[in-house]
Amino acid sequence: MIWEGNMKLSHRRQFLHLAAGAVALPAGSRVAWAQAYPARPVRIVVGFPPGGNSDIIARLLGQWMTERLGQQFIIENRPGAGTNIATEAVVNAAPDGYTLLLCITANAINATLYDKLNFNFIRDIAPVAGVVRAPSVLVVNPSVPAKTVPEFIAYVKANPRKLNMSSAGSGTPPHIAGELFKMAAGVDMLHVPYGGGGPALIDLLGGKVQVNFGALPLLIEDIKAGRLRALAVTGATRSEVLPDIPTVGEFLPGYEASTWFGIGAPNSTPPYIIQRLNNEFNAAIADPNVRARLADLGATVTAGSSADFGKLIADETEKWGKVIRAANIRPE
Secondary structure: HHHHHHHHHHHHHHHHHHHHHHHHHHHHHHHHHHHHOOOOOOOEOOOOOOHHHHHHHHHHHHHHHHHHOOEEEEEEEOOOOOHHHHHHHHOOOOOOEEEEEEEEEEHHHHHHHHOOOOOHHHHEEEEEEEEEEOOOEEEOOOOOOOOOOOHHHHHHHHHOOOOEEOOOOOHHHHHHHHHHHHHHHOOOEEEOHHHHHHHHHHHHHHOOOEEEEEEHOOOOOHHOOOOOEEEEEEEOOOOOOOOOOEEHHHHHOOOOOOOOEEEEEOOOOOOOHHHHHHHHHHHHOOOOOHHHHHOOOEEEOOOOOOHHHHHHHHHHHHHHHHHHHHHOOOOO
């Protein structure tokens, strides 16, 4: 409760600071500055290597923004430390709207997962816009006899710690989604962390591990080919990509573990720039071509205000903090 009170106070101070900055400029000047932005290339920093979902989403948005605003939106990949290297680079950048961060679920997880960070994500990154949410999918190797979530829960309860649950690494979204499932279902599986989603998938297909809560785009081809069995998706609603597969929440009410993506900027970025960017990113995800590309990744757009995105970040930080502390998860 003390943490929640401090967080609310921090949000209030940040809001008052931003509001004061907005008042300091005459209305006409704010409009002129907003219209003039951007006057040079903008960087979107991504905390993962090229080729993954984060990079694909960032490049899709960057291309649209480049064509829309007439300035290049350059994707800068700065992988490492579970997105912390990229986040710190943006935290320390000038708050002028020319360095942005692709924010993801890992940012909310890391706030609790890491004891010592050189930044406070909620304090030091200003939310700009939510972009998409994408569910993971609970899959099993076909050697597991269960064909539904209730059958799977019963099987795991009858075989405690005999099933191996792979993930892309300790503290990654697939790991946290699995831990939340274990808590909600009252089951126990042995977590086996890998150095990425690819190696975890290889051993899942080979039967060395039996369970995974992986990204839908990574698993969809093997699901459709019958090499893996999908039991449920982890989002709040069924996926258009797998419409016949139920959600985990249909059997465990309240369960939800989708991955979200959005845009952030250094704290103290002028409010008129935040608003301009929010408007443009919302326009991007409203574009039918962009929406179709995102749907191919199993993602659903999440248009809204910067305040909406800020609330999502705060809620997710609290939610995953409880799971991390309860499961005593530590970074590798």
